[in-house]
Every structure is written in C-alpha cells, then in structure tokens.
Amino acid sequence: MEAAKSTPGRRSSEVSIVERSRCVRDYVVARASGNCEGCKSPAPFLRANGVPYLEPHHIRRLGxxxxxxxxxxxxxxxxxxRRVHSGADGAAYNVTLLQAMTQIELT
Structure with a gap:
C-alpha cells in the first residue's frame, strides 16, 4: 500500500489578532489558587516559573x-x-462556567 502523497500549497490570508491583557491572565490564574475553576482539579503541572499551569478562557469570546x-x-x-472548544457539550459547558463565575468573582 502506497502512502498518500501531498504537494504543499501556498495561500495568503489576513489575520486579525485581539490583544489580551497579561494582567487579567495573571489575576485569573492567581484567583484559581492552583485549581481548575471548571472541574476543581489541581493544575496538571507547574510552569518553569513555579506557577500552576492553567489556561485562561474567555467565556465571551474577544473576537x-x-x-x-x-x-x-x-x-x-x-x-x-479543550472540552469548551472541542467537546460535544462545549456550548452547554461554557454556559455552566458563566454561571459559576457569578460565585467565583464574589469570593
């Protein structure tokens, strides 16, 4: 069986990038105290600087x-x-996260 062959093509496109605030990211990760604010599990590992690895998620997309x-x-x-962005229940899970935020930001 011969492997499928592909010839790389080139295309150009215009990309719009929305600048995110480093202060917001740092605040949100610190607020979480090392635990995922979705499933409540501990961050899976520490970054090189010792900060727990968590990813900021904009519940209402900047774009x-x-x-x-x-x-x-x-x-x-x-x-x-990944569940929010790729899961079958991603949209519903995002709504759950938005509802959870009312309690998270109060504490």
Whole structure:
C-alpha cells in the first residue's frame, strides 16, 4: 500500500489578532489558587516559573466583542479548556462556567 502523497500549497490570508491583557491572565490564574475553576482539579503541572499551569478562557469570546475582564475569564485545566472548544457539550459547558463565575468573582 502506497502512502498518500501531498504537494504543499501556498495561500495568503489576513489575520486579525485581539490583544489580551497579561494582567487579567495573571489575576485569573492567581484567583484559581492552583485549581481548575471548571472541574476543581489541581493544575496538571507547574510552569518553569513555579506557577500552576492553567489556561485562561474567555467565556465571551474577544473576537465576538466579549470583554477582557476577570468576570468573564476563567482559569481552566487543559482538559476543561479543550472540552469548551472541542467537546460535544462545549456550548452547554461554557454556559455552566458563566454561571459559576457569578460565585467565583464574589469570593
């Protein structure tokens, strides 16, 4: 059986990048105290600087006009973050996270 062959092509496109606040990211990760704010599990590992590895997730996407505000950014483990973006229940899980944020930002 011969492997499929592919010839690389080239294309150009215009990309729009929304700048995210490092302060918001740092605040959200610190607020989580080393635990995923979705599943509540500990961060899977520490970064080289000793900070627990969690990924900031914008519950309301910046590209859709959502705010870069800690009330709409949650610290997730990689599994929960992938669940939101790639899971069959991603949209419903995102709604659950938005509801959880009302309690998270109060504490």
């Amino acid at each position: 859709d006009g959502g705010p870069d505000d800690p009330r709409y950014v949650i610290a997730l483990c990689p599994n929960c973050h």
